[in-house]
Amino acid sequence: MNNSKQTTDKNNCIIFGNSDISNFIIESLLNSNNNYNITFLSEDPLNTKFSNEINILNENIYDPKILKNLDFSKTKLSICCSQNTNLNILTASYMKSLKAENIFCCSYDTQYNNLLNSQNIITFNPWNIPNKLNSFWGN
């Protein structure tokens, strides 16, 4: 079953996990006027102000099945930003194994900042968003 609404052009973004930082990122991407097609993977049923503007998949985020049906070759940006740092790290690596590019991983602990460097995954702390991530919605 492919329940995503990804478009064929490479303007898709996948946001994994519900948190303050994921809400901030979604809002920033939507406000960027880049017409991103955003898929938001969340365990919690959401009724946010973005509900009509993004594709929300409510499933168990601890089961990697949620990612298997997504086409990462058509994805411009993937961000793991649930509230669970360990889950974000494993999921970011799993996305890499699915051939995703531009993967960002949110960590609430600075000791993990360089952990995924060898896989070209950028780990960031929510209080210090890297320029490369900012550039997806910056001017």
Place this chain on the structure above:
Amino acid sequence: MIGANNITEHLVDWYSKYNHEITIIEKKINKCHEFDQLYGPISQHGDAADLNIQKLAGMERADILIVTTKSDSTNFVISSLAKSNFNVNTIINRINNMNYSKAFEENGLDILINTESNILQSIEQETSILAPWSIAKLKTNPTKEIIGIKINDDSNIVGKSIGEIEFPSHSQLLLIIRSNGITDTPAEHKTIHPNDELIVLIQEGKKENMIEYLS
């Protein structure tokens, strides 16, 4: 080893016999005390996903790290930290959801143990005829695999001597286990009987060829 649980308890018993130095990192202080009382001071209290705790436990001296918590993401972070900071040579991970296996492998964590797969393998071994089960991959040559095959009554090779049998290329018969459990080393004159189990070295991915040949 990470976590004071039934698995690590068995492993401590096992490794202690060979005088290996063992440290267990465990979050719960009462579990640490329990293990220390049983085995002497072997516990390091704390979160194994914390670099300082790994340092305190002496991770830089570890030859083998065994990570068996019930959380794949916890196992992944602990192992990745140990690998990148302490260059631990051998890291064995319990993996609960095999979908994550590629993520582990691509991060250099390629010794994975999955309980479900092991149970399935045991069931296959106990119930199947002519369904080979995997025994081990050669560490020095991972493209080679040792498998077991049970021979049924109708197999092509029943009644033939080993000298007459032409096993598929890149395979080699290592051992015959007779139906009464007696092991028999292969020799040209020895004959294959129904219900013999053959232990064979094959090229990885050639199981199907072997089944076809023996059917």
